[in-house]
Amino acid sequence: xxxxxPPIFELSGPGKIGANLPRLxxxxxxxPQALLRDDGLPGIPELTETEVTRxxxxxxxxxxxxxxxMYPLGSCTMKYNPKVHEEAARLPGFAFAHPMxxxxxxxxxxxxxxxLQNYLAELSGFDQVSLQPxxxxxxxxTGVLVFRAYHLDRGDTExxxxxxxxxxxxxxxxxxxxxxxxxxxxxxxxxxxxxxxxLKAKLGPHTAGLMLTNPNTLxxxxxxxxxxxxxxxxxxxxxxxxxxxxxxxxxxVKPRDVGFDFMxxxxxxxxxxxxxxxxxxxxxxxxxKELAPYMPAPVADKDGDRYYFRTPEKSIGRVKSxxxxxxxxxxxxxxxxxxxxxxxxxxxxNAVLNANYIRVRLxxxxxxxxxxxxxxxxxxxGQLKEAPQARTLDIAxxxxxxxxxxxxxxxxxxxxxxxxxxxxxTESKRNLDAFCDAMLKIAQEAAEDINILKxxxxxxxxxxxxxxxxxxxxxxxxxxxxFRELRGEHEHATPDDQLTVPSY
Amino acid sequence: xxxxxxxxxxxxAAMLKAVGVAEVAELFEVVPQEVRFPNVELPKLLSExxxxxxxxxxxxxxxxxxxxxxxxxxxxxxxxxPAAVDALLRRAEYYTAYTPYQPEISQGTLQVIFEYQTLMCxxxxxxxxxxxxxxxxxALAEAAxxxxxxxxxxxxxxxxxxxxxxxxxVLRTYxxxxxxxxxxxxxxAASLDDVLGQIDDGxxxxxxxxxxxxxxxxxxxxxxxxxxxxxxxxxASVDPIALxxxxxxxxxxxxxxxxEGQPLGIPLSYGGPYLGxxxxxxxxxxxxxxxxxxxxxxxxxxxxxxxxxxxxEQHIRREKATSNIxxxxxxxxxxxxxxxxxxxxxxxxxxxxxxxxxxxxxxAEIAKLPGFELLTPAPFFKEFAVRTPKPVAELNQLLDTRxxxxxxxxxxxxxxxxxxxxxxxxxxxxxxDIDAFVAALAESSR
Numbered sequence: 001x002x003x004x005x006p007p008i009f010e011l012s013g014p015g016k017i018g019a020n021l022p023r024l025x026x027x028x029x030x031x032p033q034a035l036l037r038d039d040g041l042p043g044i045p046e047l048t049e050t051e052v053t054r055x056x057x058x059x060x061x062x063x064x065x066x067x068x069x070m071y072p073l074g075s076c077t078m079k080y081n082p083k084v085h086e087e088a089a090r091l092p093g094f095a096f097a098h099p100m101x102x103x104x105x106x107x108x109x110x111x112x113x114x115x116l117q118n119y120l121a122e123l124s125g126f127d128q129v130s131l132q133p134x135x136x137x138x139x140x141x142t143g144v145l146v147f148r149a150y151h152l153d154r155g156d157t158e159x160x161x162x163x164x165x166x167x168x169x170x171x172x173x174x175x176x177x178x179x180x181x182x183x184x185x186x187x188x189x190x191x192x193x194x195x196x197x198x199l200k201a202k203l204g205p206h207t208a209g210l211m212l213t214n215p216n217t218l219x220x221x222x223x224x225x226x227x228x229x230x231x232x233x234x235x236x237x238x239x240x241x242x243x244x245x246x247x248x249x250x251x252x253v254k255p256r257d258v259g260f261d262f263m264x265x266x267x268x269x270x271x272x273x274x275x276x277x278x279x280x281x282x283x284x285x286x287x288x289k290e291l292a293p294y295m296p297a298p299v300a301d302k303d304g305d306r307y308y309f310r311t312p313e314k315s316i317g318r319v320k321s322x323x324x325x326x327x328x329x330x331x332x333x334x335x336x337x338x339x340x341x342x343x344x345x346x347x348x349x350n351a352v353l354n355a356n357y358i359r360v361r362l363x364x365x366x367x368x369x370x371x372x373x374x375x376x377x378x379x380x381x382g383q384l385k386e387a388p389q390a391r392t393l394d395i396a397x398x399x400x401x402x403x404x405x406x407x408x409x410x411x412x413x414x415x416x417x418x419x420x421x422x423x424x425x426t427e428s429k430r431n432l433d434a435f436c437d438a439m440l441k442i443a444q445e446a447a448e449d450i451n452i453l454k455x456x457x458x459x460x461x462x463x464x465x466x467x468x469x470x471x472x473x474x475x476x477x478x479x480x481x482x483f484r485e486l487r488g489e490h491e492h493a494t495p496d497d498q499l500t501v502p503s504y
Numbered sequence: 505x506x507x508x509x510x511x512x513x514x515x516x517a518a519m520l521k522a523v524g525v526a527e528v529a530e531l532f533e534v535v536p537q538e539v540r541f542p543n544v545e546l547p548k549l550l551s552e553x554x555x556x557x558x559x560x561x562x563x564x565x566x567x568x569x570x571x572x573x574x575x576x577x578x579x580x581x582x583x584x585x586p587a588a589v590d591a592l593l594r595r596a597e598y599y600t601a602y603t604p605y606q607p608e609i610s611q612g613t614l615q616v617i618f619e620y621q622t623l624m625c626x627x628x629x630x631x632x633x634x635x636x637x638x639x640x641x642x643a644l645a646e647a648a649x650x651x652x653x654x655x656x657x658x659x660x661x662x663x664x665x666x667x668x669x670x671x672x673x674v675l676r677t678y679x680x681x682x683x684x685x686x687x688x689x690x691x692x693a694a695s696l697d698d699v700l701g702q703i704d705d706g707x708x709x710x711x712x713x714x715x716x717x718x719x720x721x722x723x724x725x726x727x728x729x730x731x732x733x734x735x736x737x738x739x740a741s742v743d744p745i746a747l748x749x750x751x752x753x754x755x756x757x758x759x760x761x762x763x764e765g766q767p768l769g770i771p772l773s774y775g776g777p778y779l780g781x782x783x784x785x786x787x788x789x790x791x792x793x794x795x796x797x798x799x800x801x802x803x804x805x806x807x808x809x810x811x812x813x814x815x816x817e818q819h820i821r822r823e824k825a826t827s828n829i830x831x832x833x834x835x836x837x838x839x840x841x842x843x844x845x846x847x848x849x850x851x852x853x854x855x856x857x858x859x860x861x862x863x864x865x866x867x868a869e870i871a872k873l874p875g876f877e878l879l880t881p882a883p884f885f886k887e888f889a890v891r892t893p894k895p896v897a898e899l900n901q902l903l904d905t906r907x908x909x910x911x912x913x914x915x916x917x918x919x920x921x922x923x924x925x926x927x928x929x930x931x932x933x934x935x936x937d938i939d940a941f942v943a944a945l946a947e948s949s950r
Contacts, residue, residue, distance in 0.1 A: 004806060008845055018846035019586045022853050023544045023937040029864035032883035034720055035751050046848035053588050056616070056842055063612035067596035073605070080508055080598050090590075092570040093563030099775030099830025100578045101567050101909050102900060107567030109774045119546055134638035134776070137818075137828045148681055174818035174828035180681030183823040198811050221534045252532050253615075257539040276835030277613040278603035278635070278795065280777030296677070313562035317677035321579060321641035321670045321764070322775025334559065340549030348514075349528045350509050356531060357519040373531055397608070400876075406606055411819070426799055428510035429519060460608035462808040467607075470800035470812040474789070476632050477622040478799075486799060486807055 005058045005483040009478045012045035014037055018052045029298035043478070062279070062461040064405050066382045070431050072358075074377045074408035075169070075217055077247045077269035082338070085331035087272070094330050099322040103308050109326065110307030112431055113300040116284075116333045122346070124243075126254030126286035128312075130295045131324040136244060136318055139264025139283030140175040140203070140211070143240045145316040146287065146294040147209045148179055148264060153294075154313060157238065163237070165194050167218055172242065181208060191219045191369035207237035213385060214246045214255070215375035218414045219420070229259020238262065238291075246270040248352055248376035248423070251345030263285040282328035293323025314396035350425035351376040354432055358421055361436040365443045369415045378428040379415055386448035392417040394453035395442055400437035401459045475496065520852060525702040562661035567909050569772065575866075575935045577887045577928025578717070578912035579668050580775065581642070581767045583745065583855070586931055588841045591771045599835055603795070604614055608802075609845050613834065614809035617797035620841040627747045627844070627852075628761040629754025634794035637780025640764030641671040644711065644741050645678035645761040646793045646827055647782065651709035651737045652684060653826070658708035658736060664699045666716035667741060670919040672702060675711075693920040700727060703734045709760075713741040714753075718918075719863075719880045719887035719927065721750060728757025744768050744781060744840075746885045748852030760784045769843025779836040790816060793827030817882045817914050834903040858931035859886035866929045869942045879924055887928045889914060889921065893949045896925045902948035908941055 044084065047055070064071070070209040073077035089095065093108050117129040144162060151159040161385040162176035164185045184202050189195035196211065210232045215221045222228065229239050240264030241255045247270045249255075255263050267273045267282035273283075289293065296319045298309035305461055309323070339347065352375050359368060359378040366380040382392030396406035398418070406459040445452045457463065475482050505511070511519070522930030525531060532540060534797065550558060595597065597612055604617075617635045622632035648661045659686060663672055674691055679686055687711035688699040689712075696712070703710060712730045715724040728738045737759035745767045755760045765779030766772075784792055790813065798812035806887055818825040830945035847855065849876040861885045870879045875893025896913035903910040928936065939944075 005615070007615070007622075009622065012848075013930035015850070018588070018848045018943070019584075019850050019851045021584070021851060021932065022858060022885055024858060024861060026862050026865035028937070029861050029868075031749075031860070032721065035723060035883060037644075037750055037751060037755070038750050039629070039755065041626060041849045043622055043746070044847075044849050045845055047845060048849065049846060051587070052842060052845045053592065056592045056838075056847075057595065059612040059615045060592070060595045061612065063597040063601045064599035064609035064669060065597045073602060076602055078602060082508065082703045084555065086594065086599075088559045090549050091559060091563035093567050094559075095771045095773055096569035096582075097566040097567070097774040098574055098576050098582065098772050098909060099580050100912055102897070102904075104607075104901075105567035105909065106565075106774070107902060111565070111632070112559075112562050114803070120941075121940070122545060126544070134642070134833075135830070137830055138638065145677065145680065155875030161811070168817035169829045170820070170822045170825065171824035171830060174821070174825040176676075176888035177823040177825070178681075178828055198738055199867060205930050208594070221532075223534045223536070226536055239561065243773060249535075251544050252541065254542050254544075257542060258536065274599040275602040276599050276836065277601045277610075277616070279832045280638075280834070282777075309529050318673040319676060321668070321676055321778075325638075325776040326774040327777050330559070336546060337550045337558070338552075339506055339508075341544040341546040343549060343557070345544070346505055348508060350505075350511060352531050353519055353528055354511075356523045360523050373534065386629070396606070399627045400606065400609055406610065408605070411842070413807065423534060426510065426644065427762050429515035429873070431510075445640050457608050461611050462608050462806055463802040463804055465607050465802045465810050467806045467810050470798040470810050471814075474617075474796075474812055476620070476789070476796055476812075477625050477797040481801065483751050483807065486579060487805070490804065501718055 003084055005055060007478045008055050009045050011047060011051060015049050016046040018049040019323050023155060031502040032446060037480055069403055069405065070435055071405040071425050072407050072421045072423050072435065073405060074422040075244055077422060079272050080128035081272050081274040088334045089327045089330045090267050107307055110300050112333050113305055113329060114302055116329055117300060119336045119478050120284055121286055124263060124286045125254030128295055129284055129286045129301055130293035130299050131284045132165065132296045132319055133264065133283035133285055133323050133328055134320050135281035136264055136266045136283045137171040139285045142244065142263045142285050142296050142319050143176055143264060144179040144392055147238050149294040149314065149316050150291055151208055153375040158206055161206040162208055163202055163210040165212065166414045167216050168213060169217065169244065170213060170244065191372065192220045193222050193224060195226065196224060199231060203231060203235040203237065207235050209238040209240050211242060213242035213244055217250045218369055219374040219377035220370060221307040221375055225258045237373060244269060245376060249349055250348040251341060252348050262291055267328050267332040268400060271333040272334045273328040278326050280328060282325040287345060339418055347425045354425060354427060355421040357432055357437060358423055362439055365440055366419065371407060377420055380416060380419045380421065382417040382419050384443050384446055387450060389450050394456065398442045398456040399438060399452045399463065400457035404435055404438060451477060466477040517856055521636040521756060532745060533787055553717050553718065567690055572909045573941065574909045575927050575929065575941055576909050578926055579670065579764060580772055581928060581930055582932050583767050583930050585769050585771060587804040588695050588846060589839050591841050593835060595837055598838055600869040604811060607808065610809055614797050616838050616841055618799060620837050621797065622644045623797055623841060623844045624781055624783050628783045629752030631786035632789045633783035634796050636710050636837045637782050637794060638833060639780045640762060641777065643672040643762035643780030643782045644671050645675045647739045647762050648675055648679065648709060648711065650760065650788065651739060653787055655708040655736060658706050659683065660685040660687060660706045660708060662699060662702055662707050662710040664696055664712050665694055666693040666718055667711055667713040668717050671741065671938050692918050696722065698728055700777065705734060707735040709732055709739050711739045711741065715743055715746055715885040715887065718889045721883045724753055724756035745856055749856035749860065754852050761854050764894055765836065767797040768840035770839050777833055777836050779833045779840055791826055794829050795832055795873065853860050855869065855931050861928065862889060862933055863929035866927065866938045870945060879921060886930060887926060889924050889926050892923045892925050895923050899948050903944055906944040913926055
C-alpha cells in the first residue's frame with residue numbers, strides 16, 4: 001500500500017480537466033488585452049477528477065493519523081476528533097454563511113460565538129474572551145500586544161521586556177520579538193519549575209510581563225504559581241498564560257484564580273478541533289476585566305435578544321480578517337456542549353492518569369526528567385543505561401515500526417535527549433500498555449543490537465530522509481530536471497520512466 | 505464517562521494502583537488547595553441528536569449560499585467547490601494528522617505541501633511559496649515585516665487605500681510595536697498615482713492590491729519599476745481566481761505576493777478557516793516566514809519530502825526567528841491544492857472568464873437602472889462598486905426578503921463614494937440570478 005506516488009505534475013495530460021463547470025450564459029465582454037497572462041499557466045497540471053482523487057487518496061495513505069493509531073506527541077494534545085463535529089461545521093448556515101453579511105442575517109453564528117466566549121470564560125475564570133486569533137501563536141501575539149497597550153495607556157512607557165522560562169515553547173520568545181519586546185530568559189529550578197530566585201533577579205521596572213505555560217512544558221504544575229504571580233504583579237508586570245496544556249486542568253483549576261491576567265486557549269488541542277496536518281488552529285484568548293478594553297476587535301455581544309459585534313474601546317485592533325476561524329469555533333462549541341462541566345473534568349482526570357501511568361511503567365528504564373507526579377504529559381530522557389549509544393531520535397524512529405507516532409523529541413530544550421509523551425485521555429489502558437511494551441522492547445533491542453534502532457524505521461513509506469541535503473540544496477517546487485537528478489544521484493534509483501507511469 | 509474515553513473502571517483502578525494513589529484527585533495535590541476543583545457552570549450536556557438539533561437551529565438563523573443568492577464579496581467569495589475537494593478533506597489521514605514532524609510517516613501531508621508550493625508559484629509567477637499563513641490579511645502583514653527585514657534602514661510601508669480595509673487594520677496591528685511608519689491610505693480617496701508619488705528612500709515596500717478592494721485591475725509593472733528604483737519592494741495582494749486569466753504578479757516584477765486563498769476551494773464558513781498565500785522571489789527565501797517543504801531522498805534513494813530551511817523558524821531560532829508562526833492552515837492548503845489540480849489550466853481560465861463576463865453583464869444591467877451608477881473604472885474583474893439611490897443597508901434589507909444577500913456597504917470605509925455598494929459576481933451567479941438581482945434592485949430603489 002505504501003507505493004511511491006509521483007508528484008502530480010508528472011501525471012498531467014494536455015487538455016484534461018477535473019471539474020464540471022457552468023457554461024457561459026451572458027454575452028462576452030471585452031477583455032483588457034494588456035493585462036491578460038500569456039504564459040499558459042506553467043506548473044498547473046491537467047488531470048481528470050478520477051486521477052486527482054486517486055492521487056490524493058494514495059498519498060494520504062502515506063500519513064499516520066489519530067484515527068489509525070496512538071499519537072502521543074507531547075504538548076500537541078492529539079486526542080480523538082469526534083465525527084459529529086465534522087457534520088456540525090458543515091451545516092449550511094455555518095459552512096456557507098458569508099462573513100460580511102449583515103448581523104441580522106448572522107444571528108445563529110453570533111449566538112454560537114457568544115456562547116463559546118462564555119463557556120471558555122467560565123472554564124478559565126476570565127471576564128472577557130475573544131475568538132479572533134487563528135492559532136496559539138497568534139493568541140500569544142495578541143496577549144503581548146494587549147500587555148503593551150495596557151502599560152502605555154497608563155503612561156508606563158518603559159516596560160519593554162517579556163520574561164520567558166527556559167522551558168517555554170519557541171513561539172513565546174518569537175512572539176515577544178514580533179511585538180518589539182526584549183526577551184529575558186528565566187531559568188528552571190531543581191524541581192522543574194520556574195526558579196523563584198532567578199525570576200526575582202530578572203523582574204524590574206522594564207518588565208511588561210511573564211509568559212508562563214502551566215502545567216509547563218515539562219508536564220509539571222508550577223506549584224509556586226501564586227507566588228510567581230504576586231512577584232510579577234508587584235513588579236508592575238502582567239501574567240500571560242500559555243494555554244497549550246489546558247487539557248490537564250479543566251475543572252481542576254481556573255487560570256484566573258492563580259493569578260493569570262490573560263491566556264490563550266488552543267481550541268485545536270484542548271477542545272479537539274482537528275489538527276488538519278498542521279492547521280487550521282484556533283487560538284481564542286481570555287483576560288481580566290482590566291485588560292478587556294484592549295482586546296482585539298471585534299467580540300460578540302448581546303443586547304436583549306439581539307447578538308452583535310462590538311469593538312472594545314481601546315482595542316489593539318484586528319489580528320486577522322473577519323471573525324476568527326469560525327469552523328473551528330463550531331466544533332469547540334459542540335465539544336463543550338457534549339461533555340459539559342463534569343465531562344470536561346473527566347477529560348483532565350483521565351489525561352493526567354494516563355500520563356502518570358506511562359511514567360511509572362517506563363521511568364525505571366527511561367530516566368524521567370523530574371521524578372514527581374506529572375500532569376497530562378511526562379518528559380523522559382532517551383538515555384538508556386544499557387545502551388548509551390542510543391539516541392532519542394533512534395528510539396522515536398523505532399517506535400514507528402511498532403505502529404506508534406513518536407512523542408515530541410528534543411523538547412523542552414532544557415532536557416537532554418527529551419522524549420515528551422502526551423497520551424491524552426482518549427487512549428485506553430490497552431493502548432498505553434502496548435505503547436509502553438514497545439518502548440521497553442526498544443530499550444532491549446538497543447542493548448542487543450543498536451543497528452535495529454539506527455536503521456529504523458523500516459516499515460514506513462520511506463526510510464530516514466536526507467534532511468541536511470534538503471536544506472543545503474533546497475528543492476522547494478517541482479522541476480522535472482531536478483527530480484531526475486534527485487533520483488539519479490543514488491545508486492539504487494528507480495528508472496525515471498517507471499516512476500512516471502503510475503502503477504495503478 | 506463519555507463515549508470518547510476508553511478506560512473502564514477496572515482499567516482505572518489498575519492504573520491508580522500502579523501509580524500508587526487511591527484516587528485521581530491525589531494527582532492534583534500540587535494545585536493550591538484553595539483554588540483546586542472550582543465550581544464550573546456550563547449548560548447541561550447534550551446527546552448527539554440533541555446537539556445536532558441545537559446546532560441546526562442556530563445554522564438556520566444564518567443566511568447562506570444555499571438559502572440565498574449571494575452578491576457579496578469584499579474579500580470572501582462564493583465560488584464553486586467540486587465535491588471531490590471535501591471528500592478528500594474528510595480523509596482522516598489528512599485531517600487527524602498534525603504538522604509533519606516525523607517525515608517518514610507524514611509523506612502524504614509533506615507531498616501536498618510540496619505540490620501546493622509548486623502550484624502557488626505557477627499561479628503567481630514567483631520562485632518560492634511557503635506552506636501558508638492564517639489568511640490573506642496576516643500574510644500581507646508578515647510580508648511587510650519581511651520587507652522591512654530585507655531592506656536596510658527603511659522604516660516606511662506605503663499602502664494604497666484600495667487594499668482591503670481589514671488587511672490595512674491587521675497590518676497596523678502587526679506593526680504597532682516595531683516603530684514602523686505606515687502611510688499612504690490616510691486619504692481613502694487618494695489615487696494610486698498620488699500614493700506612488702510618496703515613494704522615497706525610506707520606503708521599504710509599497711503594498712498594492714489587484715484587483716483592488718473596489719474591483720479594479722492594476723498593471724503591476726510600472727509600480728514595480730517605481731519602487732525598485734527607490735530600492736524598496738513591491739508586495740502584491742491578489743485574488744488567485746483572477747490569476748487564471750490575468751497578469752502573473754511575478755512576471756510584472758512583484759517581490760512578494762500574498763493573497764486570500766479562500767476562493768480556491770474553501771467554503772465561506774463565516775470567515776474562516778481560510779488560507780494565506782505567501783510567495784516571494786528566491787533571493788528572499790531565508791527571510792521568509794512559515795513552514796516550507798522540500799524534496800530529498802531517503803537512505804534507499806527513494807524520493808521523499810521533509811520540512812526544510814527550519815533555521816528560520818521559532819522552534820530553533822526563538823526570538824531571532826522570522827516569525828512566530830508554526831501551525832498554519834494545513835487542511836485549507838490541501839483544499840486549495842486539490843481544487844487547483846481539479847481545475848487545471850482550462851478550469852482556472854474558465855472560472856475566471858465566467859466571473860469576468862458575468863460581472864460585466866451585471867454591471868451593465870445595473871448601470872441602466874435609474875439612480876445607479878458604476879463607480880469602479882475599467883478594467884475590473886469580478887467585483888465592482890455602484891452608487892445607489894438609497895442607503896445600502898436599506899436596500900440589503902429589502903433584498904433579503906427576495907432571498908438575496910446584497911453587496912457590501914462601502915459607507916464606513918469609503919465615505920467619499922456616498923451611498924455605494926460593492927457587488928461580487930462569480931461563476932455561481934447565473935444569468936437568471938443576476939436578472940433577479942437587478943430586478944430586485946430596481947424594485948427596492950423605487
